[in-house]
Amino acid sequence: DTAVSQTPKYLVTQMGNDKSIKCEQNLGHDTMYWYKQDSKKFLKIMFSYNNKELIINETVPNRFSPKSPDKAHLNLHINSLELGDSAVYFCASSQGRTGWYFGPGTRLTVL
Amino acid sequence: GESVGLHLPTLSVQEGDNSIINCAYSNSASDYFIWYKQESGKGPQFIIDIRSNMDKRQGQRVTVLLNKTVKHLSLQIAATQPGDSAVYFCAENIAGGGADGLTFGKGTHLIIQP
Numbered sequence: 001d002t003a004v005s006q007t008p009k010y011l012v013t014q015m016g017n018d019k020s021i022k023c024e025q026n027l028g029h030d031t032m033y034w035y036k037q038d039s040k041k042f043l044k045i046m047f048s049y050n051n052k053e054l055i056i057n058e059t060v061p062n063r064f065s066p067k068s069p070d071k072a073h074l075n076l077h078i079n080s081l082e083l084g085d086s087a088v089y090f091c092a093s094s095q096g097r098t099g100w101y102f103g104p105g106t107r108l109t110v111l
Numbered sequence: 112g113e114s115v116g117l118h119l120p121t122l123s124v125q126e127g128d129n130s131i132i133n134c135a136y137s138n139s140a141s142d143y144f145i146w147y148k149q150e151s152g153k154g155p156q157f158i159i160d161i162r163s164n165m166d167k168r169q170g171q172r173v174t175v176l177l178n179k180t181v182k183h184l185s186l187q188i189a190a191t192q193p194g195d196s197a198v199y200f201c202a203e204n205i206a207g208g209g210a211d212g213l214t215f216g217k218g219t220h221l222i223i224q225p
Contacts, residue, residue: 056212
């Protein structure tokens with residue numbers, strides 16, 4: 001069974017559109033995250049959610065909004081997409097300070 | 112700015128040789144470190160971790176060394192195989208709670224030559 005899953009795997013869209021990426025973890029972890037990986041492979045944290053509470057927002061534009069319907073899901077909504085939003089987005093989860101597991105990633109391309 | 116960095120962006124080794132990937136971190140408050148392997152088109156995969164109260168930790172064919180004096184972390188891979196080709200990241204976490212997330216270094220691309 002996949003520990004952390006994301007959909008879709010690929011997302012191609014026009015500038016200005018609104019899109020969502022879904023994430024689910026079946027590990028029973030308390031905390032979930034979203035990371036962005038740019039074209040140079042640099043990974044940077046965007047958000048984390050712990051028990052439905054936003055813990056971190058690393059200077060991410062407010063066009064990005066994480067939504068967690070329950071402990072096992074953390075979805076990422078992006079409004080008014082811009083060219084610079086093109087990247088690979090990874091969902092991750094952890095239990096305390098151990099066991100950070102990452103999803104397979106969603107490659108977002110904004111045209 | 113980032114507090115974790117890697118010395119070499121690309122490392123090429125012969126199959127069967129040992130490889131060493133280095134990482135420097137600047138935040139002395141970091142007390143938990145993880146090495147990840149990322150293959151093309153996939154997410155980062157956990158390899159091995161180490162806490163700051165340890166200097167060395169061994170796994171299967173991998174060893175992580177931590178030198179807190181010079182804020183240096185290394186990953187040693189023994190008898191490299193073609194499947195070891197990937198980008199390797201070190202990541203750090205600071206005491207204060209798991210919700211703080213991980214700070215990643217830039218990554219080293221390990222290339223295994225036949």
